[in-house]
Amino acid sequence: MxxxxxxxxxxxxxxxxxxxxxxxxxxxxxxxxxxxxxxxxxYVAPGEHDEFYAFISGGFSGQLAVYGLPSGRLFKVIPIFSQDAEKAYGYNEETKPMLETSYGFVPWDDAHHPDLSQTKGEIDGRWCFINGNNTPRIARVDLKTFETAEILEIPNSAGNHSSSFVTENTEYVVAGTRFSVPVPQRDMPISEYKGNFKGALSFISVGNEGEMDLSFQILMPGFDYDLAHPGRGASHGWFFFTTYNSEEANSLLEVNASQNDKDFIAAINWKKAEEYIAAGKFTTVPAEYAHNVYSDRTHSATSTMKKEVRVLNPADCPGLVYFLPTPKSPHGCDVDPSGEYIVGNGKLSANLTVHSFTKMLDAIKNEKFDGEAYGIPILKFEDVLAGTVVQPGLGPLHTEFDDKGNAYTTFFISSEVVKWKLGTWEVLDRKPTYYSVGHLMIPGGNSQKPWGKYLVAMNKITKDRYLPTGPELCQSAQLYDISGDKMELLSDFPTIGEPHYAAACPADLIAPNQTKIYKLEDNQHPYVAKSEKETKVVREGNVVHVYMTMIRSHFAPDNIEGIKVGDKVYFHVTNLEQDYDVPHGFAMIGANNSELLIMPGQTETLFWEPKQVGVWPMYCTDFCSALHQEMQGYVRVSPAGSSTALSWSLDGE
Amino acid sequence: MKTSKIIMIVAALLPTALFFLPMWTIQLSAPQYPEPLGMEIFITKIAGEKDGDLQNINLMNHYVGMKEIPEHIPEFEFFPWIVGGMIVLGVVFGLIGNRLLFLLWFWIASILGCLGMYDFYQWEYDYGTSLDPKAAIKFMDEAGQLITYQPPLIGTQTILNFEATSLPAIGAYILFLGMALSIVAYWVGRYEAGHKFPPL
Structure with a gap:
């Protein structure tokens, strides 16, 4: 009813x-x-919930946006690789270490491909991984809190593009380099690229609590490693990467990397790699990369610098890597839910190439090789080819799959999504996109169990789809209903940054596990005040630590005197609330960073350097209660060297 | 042993539940609290239904000047003794087996229950009407009188943005069952003594 x-x-x-x-x-x-x-x-009626969570990359915003499907409503922008003044991410003392790298503090990145953790080939709703492309990093978002829990820098990598994709039991999250570079980095002529530059493919193990560790890298020839997907089912244990620039050009790539008739899909047998690692066939090379971990107990992050990495050289490891010739400069590398078909989306090719995993194994067994490249066997194209989708469109980029044996491929140049049949390779349907679609996403798309109800197309060009907003427009996604024989365009919705890939799953895999508050009794922040009685102000030389609390609707203390110009003041503010959705904010006039936005039971720290004598206000920024406007206080700042005693109070006490 | 004695002993033992289960519950729901806040009253303590509920009720109430829900009240000292005493008394009456004693136990329990309700009402009255004169929010009714916030003794009542519902909890229902059983024990005792049909 x-x-x-x-x-x-x-x-x-x-x-x-x-x-x-x-x-x-x-x-x-x-x-x-x-x-x-x-x-x-x-239409999702007021108060009703969406059926799916969608995690859509924020692209060059460096963040990850969380949407509901089918409504296209934006719920949260999770800060990952970029500072976010709203949430004090990368501004407060607790989260600054999250953005540490071997290059120092890097407050921005280009986020590309989110992927959800899996168990037995199915999405399990524990974590979302996403890569930073520019300063190579992989982040893990905890889906209990929707916060960035961990960031691992990837050494020997540059343009961390063929990332981050998980294996079917989340054994590894895999990251490949787009740019090949000298490994180790050194001063050498760029023109000596060919044969000297290397491309590192990184396998990051994921522990039971999600903890990431760079297990090993495979040092590949100096191509560009564009995209990747894991084998699944029968092909579990393999990983597939598209390559371009097999010409190994180092300049004007738009021409010089587009000469070869075929580039490759690199098939990596990572189970074999584990055997080689166990047998000690690796070399340990020096490297420097940051490992940043955030704790929900201390509400703080730590950053440690790692010093070495284990490397496998394919030439020394027979059976580790094979090349599957694929026309022409393939972009997306997509594996169907059964694990049998590997689609190479040759972006400059008129046809879509599909390889067969069974045929690949057969060709390897019978050594049907067509030469080799840097010691890596090249399989014969005809012997691994499963089929070709003939002239489906212009500029194929990416393919996803439904649960009925159909594949859906985006075509950038002809600006459309094309539905075709796995096995018969016939085109079943095509629908225009608005405009120039890049990635597409079907919930569960990178798993054995897609939910073939919706398809989201993420477009690169927006033009006239929405009310204009000056020269810079939002990015645009489109939602299609794919439950019937023909696709149907349902809606447009704006997205942030430039969404590359996305990942989605049914809401009931994630919603019931949400953390609502942090328990105050579990708070192990070194500067926590768990009650108003524990508040205090402590001076150590010119460093002042304020142990402050907040609760509806006041700070304790809210009058502080004895601060001097030139002091370095740390406000350690604990939200004493234990109620769902009652955050408080904290803002200090003239602070050179951001506000704090503190969840119930959490402690965050704002650094403030008072520069002028006077009495300066602070206030709560989040409309927390009926008396939110009264939630304010003062800090008296005296001249340097003044004898004003340190004192603090709430209501004169 | 006679059935009536067994029933009486069981009846007397049922209130043991009050040592573990709440006897009363007050729930507060509001537009901002689709999942209601709740407090549960035991014979030894007042607890939140969920972690943080008491703190959150106190936080709401402090704006209108209500006192905090007490962590300790004198009743917590002697309620356990009264309940314990009633259990012992009931078991002794059961062992003696005189059915008039069963009735006596029922009446003592009823009187103590009424006294308990009166005590509860007193606390609610004080809780809802003794307001801090420095309260941030003071609402007046149409007659210009300060609105008070006494929760209902039993049932549901709207208090500003909150809907307060006060009801017996599982412990009280078990107590009621025990009291009802003591009457059953009395009837069965009569039947065992040769009265053919229990009179109404």
Whole structure:
């Protein structure tokens, strides 16, 4: 009955929109408006929840955006690789170590490919991984708290693009380099690239609590390693990477890396790699890379510098790597849910190439080689080819799969999504995208169990899809219903940064596990004050530590005197609340960083250097309660060398 | 042993539950609290239904000047003795087996129950009406009188943005069952003594 009412309401709303709009201009829009059921499909009634969580990369914002599907509503932007003044991420003392690298503090990155953890080939809703492309890093987001829990820098890598993809039991999260570079880095002529530069593929083990450790790297020839996906089912134990620039050009790549008729998909047998590691066939090379871990107990992050990495050289490890010739400069490297088909999306090719894992094993067994490259056997194209989707569109980039044996490929140049059949390679349907689609995502797409209900296309060009906002426009995603024979465009929704890949899963894998508050009794922050009685102000030379608490609707203490110009003041602020969704904010006039936004039971620290004599206010920034505006206080700043005694109080006590 | 004695002893032992289970519960829901805040009253303590509930009720109430929910009240000292005494008394009456003593136990329990409710009402009255004169929020009714916040003794009542519901909890229901059983024991005793049909 409830559903019926909602359906009728939705129909009425869509009908009203149709009348109100007077007919939409564009094809996609017109169809959506004419078909009332499309509005109904994306309508999530007030107070109701979406069916899926979608984690959509924030691209060059460095962050990760969390949306609901089918509504396309934005719930949270999780700061990962970039500072976020709203949440004090990278600004407060606790999270600054998260952005430490071997290059020092790097407050930005280019986030690309989120992937969700899996157990037995199915998404398990524990963690979301995402790569930083520019200063190579892999981050892990804890899906109990939706906070960045860990960031691991990747040494010997540059343009960490073929990342981050997990194996089917989250044994590894895998990261490949886009740029090949001298390994180890050294001063040498760029023109001597060929044969000297190397491409590192990194296998990061993931522990039971999610902890990441760079287990080993495979040092590949100096190609560009573009994208990757794991084998699954029968092909579990293998990993597949697309390559381009097998020409090993070091300049004007748009021409010089587009000469070879075929580049390669590199098939890595990582089970074999584990055997070689166990047999001691690796070399340990010096490296410097940061490992940053955030603790929900201390509410603080630590950064440690790691000093070496184990490296495997494919030429010394027979059976570790094979090359599958793939036309032409393949971009996406996608493995179907059964693990049998490996799709190479040759972005400059007219056709779509699909390799067969069974045929690949057979070719390896019978040594059907077509030469080798740097000691790596090249399999014969014809012997590994499963089939070709003939002339499906222009500029294929990425393929995802549903649970009915269909594949969906994006075409950047012809700006469309094409649905085709695995095995028969026939094209079943095509729908335009608006405009120039990059990645696409089907919930569970990188797993054995996709939920073939929705498809999200992430477009590179927005142009006229929304109200204009000056020269810089939002990015645009489009939601398609793929439950029927034909795809149907349901809605457009704006996205942040430039979303590359995304990952999604049913909400019930994640929603029931949410942390609602941090228990105050479990707080192990070194500067916590667990009650107003424990608040104090401590001076150590010119460093002042303020142990402060906040609760509806006051700070304790809220009057502080005896601070002097030139002091270095640390406000360690604990939110004493133990109630769901009652954060408090903390802002200090003239602070050269950000606010604090502190969750119940959490402690965060704001650093403040008072520069001027006076009495300076602080206040709560989050409208916490009826008396939020009263939640304020003062700090008296005396001249350097003044004899004002250190004192603090709340209501005169 | 006679059935009536067994029933009486069981009846007397049932209130043991009060040492483990709450006897009363007050729930507060509001638009901002779709999942209600709740306090549970035991014979030895007042506890939150969930972690943090007591603190959150206190936080809400301090704006209108209500006192904090006490961690300790004198009743916690002697309630356990009264309940314990009633259990011992009931078991002794059961062993003696005189059915009039069963009735006596029922009446003592009823009187003590009423006294307990009166005590509870007194506390609620004080809790809802003794307000801090420095309270941040003071609401007046139409007659210009300061609004008070006494929760209902039993049932549901709207207090500002909160809907307060006060009801017996599982411990009280077990006590009621024990009291009802003592009446059953009395009837069965009569039947065993040769009265053919228990009178109404």
């Amino acid at each position: 409830k559903k019926t009412v909602f359906s009728i309401t939705a129909f009425a709303i869509s009908a009203a929109m149709l009348v109100g709009c007077g007919g939409a201009k564009k094809e996609g829009g017109k169809k959506g408006a004419l078909s009332g059921s499309n509005a109904e499909k994306v």
